[in-house]
Amino acid sequence: MLEHEVALDDEQVVSRRQRAALFAAFLLEHFGSAALSSGTGVLDVAGGRGELAFELQCVRRVPCTLIEPRPMKLDRRQAAMLRKRPELVPPPQIQALFDDALCRAPEHAALIAGASIVVAMHPDQATEPAVDVALRCGKPFAVVPCCVFSRQFPERRLDGQPVSSYEHFVEYLRRKHPRSQVAYLPFQGKNCVVYVPADLDLETATTMATTPTTPTTLAATVTPELNE
Numbered sequence: 001m002l003e004h005e006v007a008l009d010d011e012q013v014v015s016r017r018q019r020a021a022l023f024a025a026f027l028l029e030h031f032g033s034a035a036l037s038s039g040t041g042v043l044d045v046a047g048g049r050g051e052l053a054f055e056l057q058c059v060r061r062v063p064c065t066l067i068e069p070r071p072m073k074l075d076r077r078q079a080a081m082l083r084k085r086p087e088l089v090p091p092p093q094i095q096a097l098f099d100d101a102l103c104r105a106p107e108h109a110a111l112i113a114g115a116s117i118v119v120a121m122h123p124d125q126a127t128e129p130a131v132d133v134a135l136r137c138g139k140p141f142a143v144v145p146c147c148v149f150s151r152q153f154p155e156r157r158l159d160g161q162p163v164s165s166y167e168h169f170v171e172y173l174r175r176k177h178p179r180s181q182v183a184y185l186p187f188q189g190k191n192c193v194v195y196v197p198a199d200l201d202l203e204t205a206t207t208m209a210t211t212p213t214t215p216t217t218l219a220a221t222v223t224p225e226l227n228e
């Protein structure tokens with residue numbers, strides 16, 4: 001069994017769609033629709049089938065780009081919504097890993113530089129890169145960590161100790177910016193959001209997010225236009 005499957009056991013009571021809707025509501029409440037919609041909109045890192053990206057773009061009308069190596073997969077409800085409302089455009093996807101290579105690729109520079117925020121729900125190995133890239137680019141972030149992957153990232157330290165538990169990982173992420181905060185989404189399981197409030201001057205953060213992301217090979221890349 002994979003590490004994240006163990007971590008997600010408690011969450012069977014809430015569907016992925018409900019979790020995405022609750023996280024979208026959190027983002028709207030804490031950052032506001034106008035701020036989220038600014039520039040090229042929200043970057044949803046490791047968004048899986050695209051529930052959160054769809055919720056933001058099609059339900060909440062906040063432009064959002066999904067960055068996820070697996071293809072986006074609409075469920076029946078989402079497909080029906082698009083059939084009924086042809087003005088809605090599904091979120092564009094960059095079908096690739098979110099890593100240094102992607103962030104440095106010239107074809108993605110405008111999208112990343114223009115993003116309003118980097119968000120991620122249970123993003124597995126992309127959790128720390130999502131935070132680091134946001135801070136490096138002076139952007140707010142909101143991530144809901146799930147798995148620690150301590151063996152894959154043995155270099156992480158919290159007070160000199162390896163980061164090996166979920167609680168330590170949350171604290172490790174929180175300490176990446178002095179004014180980052182922790183909140184809890186209303187579902188059971190890994191529901192802790194680490195985020196920086198939208199009104200922060202993130203200039204000071206650029207020197208703090210220094211951990212390099214793991215270099216990986218880019219998968220096929222698609223960059224459709226944002227719809228708004």
Ligand SMILES: C[S@@+](CC[C@H](N)C(=O)[O-])C[C@H]1O[C@@H](n2cnc3c(N)ncnc32)[C@H](O)[C@@H]1O
Pocket residue numbers: 004016045046047048049067068069070096097098099120121122123124125126146
């Ligand atoms: C546990 S799933 C969660 C998916 C979705 N966010 C959700 O909450 O249902 C983790 C996802 O992270 C993606 N992933 C892992 N590493 C990634 C990376 N470096 N960049 C982008 N996606 C990544 C995987 O492909 C997988 O879809």
